[in-house]
Amino acid sequence: xxxxxxxxxxxxxxxxxxxxxxxxxxxxxxxxxxxxxxxxxxxxxxxxxxxxxxxxxxxxxxxxxxxxxxxxxxxxxxxxxxxxxxxxxxxxxxxxxxxxxxxxxxxxxxxxxxxxxxxxxxxxxxxxxxxxxxxxxxxxxxxxxxxxxxxxxxxxxxxxxxxxxxxxxxxxxxxxxxxxxxxxxxxxxxxxxxxxxxxxxxxxxxxxxxxxxxxxxxxxxxxxxxxxxxxxxxxxxxxxxxxxxxxxxxxxxxxxxxxxxxxxxxxxxxxxxxxxxxxxxxxxxxxxxxxxxxxxxxxxxxxxxxxxxxxxxxxxxxxxxxxxxxxxxxxxxxxxxxxxxxxxxxxxxxxxxxxxxxxxxxxxxxxxxxxxxxxxxxxxxxxxxxxxxxxxxxxxxxxxxxxxxxxxxxxxxxxx
Numbered sequence: 151x152x153x154x155x156x157x158x159x160x161x162x163x164x165x166x167x168x169x170x171x172x173x174x175x176x177x178x179x180x181x182x183x184x185x186x187x188x189x190x191x192x193x194x195x196x197x198x199x200x201x202x203x204x205x206x207x208x209x210x211x212x213x214x215x216x217x218x219x220x221x222x223x224x225x226x227x228x229x230x231x232x233x234x235x236x237x238x239x240x241x242x243x244x245x246x247x248x249x250x251x252x253x254x255x256x257x258x259x260x261x262x263x264x265x266x267x268x269x270x271x272x273x274x275x276x277x278x279x280x281x282x283x284x285x286x287x288x289x290x291x292x293x294x295x296x297x298x299x300x301x302x303x304x305x306x307x308x309x310x311x312x313x314x315x316x317x318x319x320x321x322x323x324x325x326x327x328x329x330x331x332x333x334x335x336x337x338x339x340x341x342x343x344x345x346x347x348x349x350x351x352x353x354x355x356x357x358x359x360x361x362x363x364x365x366x367x368x369x370x371x372x373x374x375x376x377x378x379x380x381x382x383x384x385x386x387x388x389x390x391x392x393x394x395x396x397x398x399x400x401x402x403x404x405x406x407x408x409x410x411x412x413x414x415x416x417x418x419x420x421x422x423x424x425x426x427x428x429x430x431x432x433x434x435x436x437x438x439x440x441x442x443x444x445x446x447x448x449x450x451x452x453x454x455x456x457x458x459x460x461x462x463x464x465x466x467x468x469x470x471x472x473x474x475x476x477x478x479x480x481x482x483x484x485x486x487x488x489x490x491x492x493x494x495x496x497x498x499x500x501x502x503x504x505x506x507x508x509x510x511x512x513x514x515x516x517x518x519x520x521x522x523x524x525x526x527x528x529x530x531x532x533x534x535x536x537x538x539x540x541x542x543x544x545x546x547x548x549x550x551x552x553x554x555x556x557x558x559x560x561x562x563x564x565x566x
Contacts, residue, residue, distance in 0.1 A: 226295030374410030
């Protein structure tokens with residue numbers, strides 16, 4: 151039958167079948183494992199997932215048969231926090247940090263985000279597209295099939311819109327799904343030194359309405375930090391974004407408490423990202439507001455810091471944690487979700503099962519895509535990985551190994 155696919159001889163199928171919501175607490179360890187399994191797909195959607203003995207009689211005549219050779223099959227990774235589109239790199243700053251310079255010192259000297267802003271402003275959209283496609287392909291190779299991507303390296307109209315147009319073009323060409331986020335509130339650009347109010351007002355009154363009307367972004371983010379936006383500035387931007395129908399996200403409490411997590415609870419943002427310095431009291435506020443923490447251990451690792459987000463406390467309190475790469479040219483040049491899962495297990499004491507759920511199903515829900523991706527259940531998009539091994543724990547166990555799963559998006563095998 152045209153459009154039919156049957157994946158057979160699956161040694162271990164990780165379905166993540168269960169309630170249609172983000173997982174919390176002990177649910178994070180419930181993987182819906184099926185041994186000796188099969189996966190049936192029709193026109194890019196999963197029709198059945200379960201034991202081969204029960205499904206073999208349901209394989210349509212003429213279906214394409216894929217032999218998993220006894221290996222493990224999982225959902226594709228959902229990377230819910232990336233800065234995918236940018237020009238150039240910051241290898242020189244990488245060297246400075248090795249010599250002892252801090253992130254804040256580099257930023258104060260005109261480096262950091264602003265150095266990438268200068269390079270990105272100078273690039274054409276086609277150049278940005280070529281760079282973003284290369285980054286996307288790195289992610290696809292290690293199994294990431296859905297990618298949230300932020301603007302924020304323009305900090306002026308044309309480059310911010312250009313970055314979002316690049317994301318739209320990349321999403322249209324596929325195979326990975328790109329979820330676009332407006333992050334013009336990344337920091338105050340140098341041309342607005344002494345005129346912060348004017349820049350915030352421009353985002354509120356001009357840029358957000360234009361982006362929303364053109365449907366160039368699904369979400370709006372703000373970076374709340376001492377060298378970025380204040381809590382009140384972030385509140386203004388995010389409140390304006392909500393008025394124009396954008397979902398809310400926030401960079402919060404990366405370096406010290408009091409920089410945005412309570413605001414996330416106040417506004418009921420979809421996510422609060424980073425949270426390395428969050429307090430237990432604020433975590434309770436996030437839980438009560440159903441805000442999902444997006445944890446970014448790659449940035450802690452790359453900045454050579456020691457304070458990782460308190461993931462175990464979050465799970466104890468009942469928060470629906472998410473893992474993501476924070477892929478960017480400065481503080482987390484990490485494109486590999488498997489490496490992030492290894493970091494989460496080793497440095498934040500997540501179990502392999504918890505890490506996998508946080509990087510698939512919970513990540514999908516944080517992007518309002520939980521009804522489409524993140525688990526292998528009937529009716530969902532057939533985004534899945536056939537790994538080189540027969541136990542999902544090997545994803546994390548073989549740290550930084552050049553893992554190359556077979557990657558399927560909407561039931562079609564893709565290469566990058």
